[in-house]
Amino acid sequence: MYTDLLVDWIDERTDGWAACINYMDAHLPYEPKAQFDEWDDGTARKLQNESDDQVWSFNSGKSPVWQMCGFESLYDGAIAQIDHEIGRLADTLKARNEWNDTLLIVTADHGEGFGEPSEIRPDAIITGHGAGIHELQLHVPLLVKFPGQRTGVTHDEPVSLTDTPDVVRAAVNGDWKTNEYVTDGPVLASSHGLEEPMEERASQFVDDLWLYNGDYRALYTGCGDHVKKEITWRNEYDSIVDVYNAQMNRVFR
Template sequence: MSPPNVLLIVLDSVRARNTSLHGYHRETTPVLDRFAEGATWYTQARAPGVHSITSHVSLFTGYAVAQHQATDHGVSLESGHTIWETLAEQYGYETGLFTPNSIVCESSNLADFFDYSVGPKRRIEAFPEAISPQDISGDPSYVEYVAECLRDDRPLRSIWNGLARLTESGSLAHAPSKEHGGIYADELLEWVDDRTGPWAACLNLMDAHYPYVPADEYDRWGGRKLRAIRDDVPDGPLVNAGFFEDRPWWQLAVLETMYDGCIRQADAHVGELLTGLRERGAFDDTLVVVTADHGEGFGEPSVVSPSARLVDHNWGIDDVITHVPLVVKQPNQRKGETITDPVSLAAFPSVVERTLEGESVPSFVSDEPVLTTCYRLEKPDESLSIPRAEQEPYLGPWHARYRPVEHGVETDVHHRGTEMTVHSPDPRSSYKRSRDPPGDSIESTIDALERVNVVAGERDLSDDVETRLEELGYR
């Protein structure tokens, strides 16, 4: 019997509490809800980190963030540590990556560990053979750019590229017509059609990522008036959009309605992909893992540090950012199962290898501690638009360790030398709970982890990629 295919679907920025799978009052994930009926649903999955780079490195390598400490968006990993390389070199798989996520496919070298990759499509030039603004170092003025174009062999085409960039202001962060999940799902299916042996693929969908712009057909809870409020929020990182100064916080909460439509959109594209696999007779033969790399904050006060507001996914350790959906279908699985123990996405490589070794239903449940770590803002930083003297509640590192209890999950949290316990009885509720300290501190758990040397260095990023990261809220 031929080995099963492997498909990892990452719904970027989708938090568990806003999915109908987890009881949300809006039907945001009808496809995932139905998919879970014949798969294994982990109700208490936790992201290893709160940023794309940290969580994806953990997903790909199996290491906790505190072990690999690959936290920079331009990180370069050493070869030989990812499950994709293992599948290709030891099991003969062809591997593919499909994503508009600049961090996964451009700024870091994670795409290098796949045989084939499809990356961002935003701002593809009409005349790629001519000059474009990103080809000129620095920040040239219009006059300087035109002068450079006139020296080129294709002056008119170069000028056209510049004009296209000028009229596309703000679209580095999001290009709905070019980069919705359906585009990448279709490309993955086309790639599958050309495979003759076992394949393994990662599909990262950015539909629910900031700036939360769903297509009209999925904008069920937004509408014209709420879109007008969304359009009033300045382009660029949400942390610099004025919410910490004079912009009312309720406007950020309004964006959650747009976000819900984006989740519905991503969910629909997952459905298109799964339908495509069924039509090709590949669904039953594929290990399918659907999850998210982290959640999202819409101005909620942090349970751990109540004076800090959770915005986007920049800092903190609260469930709105760490609790993510996780549904896993083993090859030929028909019967649904629900697992309530806390699990980490870092178990993904182990689950894949145990599936290939013939284990009937390998689980994400592990004897290893379930951990989330955030090193963001370890010292006052200008990226947060509040006075440096007031940034203490936002500073990391943040560490969390999750334990099952009779009703929900308890989280031991370490933040800036303080340890506490947070009780989460359901996906929408969390509160601090006084109790005797655990047998060992979180700090001791982190210190006991074996550090792994997977980081080779940091890559030099082009001005274009730097701008994309900034407009996505990462710089």
């Protein structure tokens, strides 16, 4: 596992170190180990193994969306597997007496869709993370443990991962306040659609890729239960979304 590889690498360091570990367990295909595969009775894994393409066959209508919804049970098992590995890493740092001196940031580069209706693209669904700017794709976990931190704080404002350099500087300088990720003013997110390799793959299933390409932009304002997300796509379609959490939102067009 990646955790063991990282610990072995740390053992070879003779001074301070910094590392990024990218757990891939929650990427397709979803294959959690038996001890974490608690939500699938074998049906979803069988369907996944038999699927021609676990994203584009559903966008094309070749495969029924209910099958992709079933894959979420495997995805949940993969997330549980990652949680376990992060816990193992934390326990290892504590056993080595390095926990109090370590800045630990846990986040994700994207979420996943399993057939939910798009917030903005007409009659489209959210499959995976390759196309779209849906809340399921953008609203990811962010946990930060600063060196020497003893108590936790929860922030409910939208944040930007582009502020990571400020977080690292605050940790190194010892003047962190826990709100380094909270950005003054609105938070902007964007996506430019499909890159060439994905276009080639998608074209094997979907004749017209208009729904999956084009520039997406989202502007977040507010905090707590009053976060507003304003979306534009292709400069033609506009939506305003009230965001309550990663699973709950209300769309106005």
